Amino acid sequence: MLEWEQKLIKHQNRVSQNKSYRQVNGGAMGSPFTTILANIYMLEWEQKLIKHQSKYHEIYSRYIDNIFTxxxxxxxxxLKLLNETTIRDPNIRISTTINQSL
Known part of the structure; x- marks a missing residue:
């Protein structure tokens, strides 16, 4: 991550009920900048899944925080493939729903 991106992420403040809060990890939900950074990060994070799906001519799709394969x-x-992928970043957690058909 670039230095200016780190500063933006680590220096986000908000006020709630007359109290000031500073974001210490991650970006503020709903911020356009955070959304862009998250998409860039996730594109790198999901490469193993994308390559696997492409190799076997399967479908892979992601919209914000939902993945369909x-x-x-x-x-x-x-579950093994998903576990290998999630090990790369402990801040990303995956819950799964596995169905037998569409």
């Missing part, structure tokens, strides 16, 4: 992998292999 198709696969012929077993449930255990899906």
């Amino acid at each position: 198709t696969t012929n992998l077993s449930k255990e292999d899906i």
